Amino acid sequence: MLKKERHDFIMRQINLHNRVLTSDLVQLLTVSEDTIRRDLQELADEGLLFKVHGGALSKSYHSSFDDSTVYARDSKIIIAKKATNLITDGMVVLTGGGTTILEFVKQLPKNIEATFFTISPLVAVELAKYNNIEVILIGGLFSKNSQVTYGGQVITQLAELKADLCLMGTSAIHPEQGLTDTYWEINQLKKAMLAASKKTAVLCISEKLDIALRLRVCPIGSISYLITELDQDHESLTGYRDKEVNIL
Template sequence: MLKAERHQFIITKLADEQRVSTITLAQDLSVSEDSIRRDLNKLHEKGLLEKVYGGAIPLSEKHKSVFDIEISNEERKKVIGNKALSLLHDGQVIIMSGGTTNLVFSKLIPPSLTATIYTYSLPIAMQLSRYPNIDLIFIGGKMQKNAMVTIGMDVLQVLAKIKADICFMGVSSIDSKQGLTEMGYEVSIVKKAMIESAEKVITMFTSDKLNTRKPHVVCDLTRLDTIITDLSPDDASLEEYRKSGIIIL
């Protein structure tokens, strides 16, 4: 049987039975299990089925949550998150911005922490909703769908009324002369409001964000209290930031 015929047989059988196994397909088609695995891999790459352990299922049965976000440089972000844990203590009022660094950080927060946390990030809010001792306030507004954060006047009005102890801010770009910058104007405005609402501002980012710039300014370095990266605090690339008086973790 030709490869194309095998593929059609697999698709037809999957439609009929809603699940196929590698062993059964090999028997039905009189080929090796390795051949079937290669067939399933190819069909998976084409988006025609979902390969699973021992066989395949239709794509419609893949129940992936919209909150199963792909996180780049996750190990480096865990290093950052673990450093940031030293700044948490019970009773704090906290603001958290969006971004995958903060999302990784939120997963590392001890379940016993007692705090009030404001966030306009839907994925972070969903993560923090699992913590029994955290009073979680999700700041509603217009949803920016690509980043799953809220923006607009509704967000700004809530932030204006908050007096937070600490703000954990994810960073798109940071430069020793330009300060924090963002690609989106509306996000930059929200982050400015976060800074005004917090006693201390903690910026967290992977080192690839260092010395990069985006179009919209959030703040200069004088507004930042602490920088947390995946680098050693005494790394030479952080020298200009140390000179500005920022604490480096």
């Protein structure tokens, strides 16, 4: 594979999953670890990603207040607008982090009255701009990679919560494999968020459909709503409709 093809592949993985591991790229591209390290360094030098120990991070994910760097932002705005239809006055809402959730917060009605719990400091800052929203940031260890709080302290706090609705992004979703992730701590965190909520909505650009990663978060039946930028009757969503997931 040519270097440009490798770089294009790496950037697609970064844009879809927000972060990549060097070890995964070595296996996917069947090249040496030194080659991947050089590729990541070159892409970092071009300002296309952030190189970190063991892999790389999406520039948009790491700098979420800069809208110009958000991947597939137009699609995420469509998703965000659909998601706001699930929010009504008086609700208790739990959110994850990521650029799609940030777009959702920006699309909320200005006078909405609700209580939001979040594991994302960036999301908390955006929510604080609304006069009638009570914002509760769930504290714990802070993941520099994922930009959210995690760990035993966070999971303990989540166990005391029963939100009306949980809104979370995802790196991968599949009609048979369900919701999956690559990182153990994020996997455990998402499981705790699901358990802390009556209903769960997954906000997901269509490029992440039909992908399965190494760690299973939950079966598809545990998800109440799947929100993409596609029309509800789009053929790409057939497998999810067959599983009786509510498609928005």
